[in-house]
Amino acid sequence: MVEHDAPGATRAAYDAVAATYEELFRDSLRDSPLDRAMLGVFAEAVRADGAGRVADLGCGPGHVTAHLDGLGLSAFGVDASPAMIELARRAHPHLRFDVGSMAALxxxxxxxxxxxxxxxxxxxxxxxxxxVLAEFHRVLAPGGHLLIAFSGSEGPAHPTQVFDHTVAPAYRWWPDHLAATLRESGLAETARMVREPQPADRRQFQEIHLLARKA
Incomplete structure (x- = not known):
């Protein structure tokens, strides 16, 4: 796949599996206490420093957007997949969901x-x-917070690695490399959570959560 075709190919792939994805992940936070903890830290930081306006970018079927709403944030979701947005609007009609691109919000x-x-x-x-990180920086108010989660690569010798994602081609990132890219975009890391893969996990890589703040 040529890189310039990546957004369209990813959108089409998620459109094709939207209903299955929603069924698999709608209750995923219930069984992920560490994810809930990081979302709680993020929500508390946002509420302490602003009015609580938050965009969930790549929101999928909207279950995490709804969780943020339950934590007292004024949250809305954006996703490139129209099928995902349709499911999100149906499941959470009281919340706002928009079709859009992270690269041009x-x-x-x-x-x-x-x-x-x-x-x-x-x-x-x-x-x-x-x-894309520069676009995150652009839409954040001064002092605004970013929580970004991704799959970790195996070491600094391989800061990015392609892996076999179920839905669409994907990359793993060495956490220090991504944190450095955040800094270059004007977003300073404030906290990090690393979850090691467990035997029963669907994902077989480290899960990295970086919390960063706009100066």
């Missing part, structure tokens, strides 16, 4: 107190990551 400069990106950047070709 229809959000004003400095409009948000928080940005959540859970396993959405894994589908970015490495050369596109800096521009």
């Amino acid at each position: 229809d959000i004003a400069d400095g409009a948000l107190d928080g940005v959540l990106s859970r396993w959405s950047v894994i589908h970015l070709p490495p050369g596109e990551l800096p521009s």
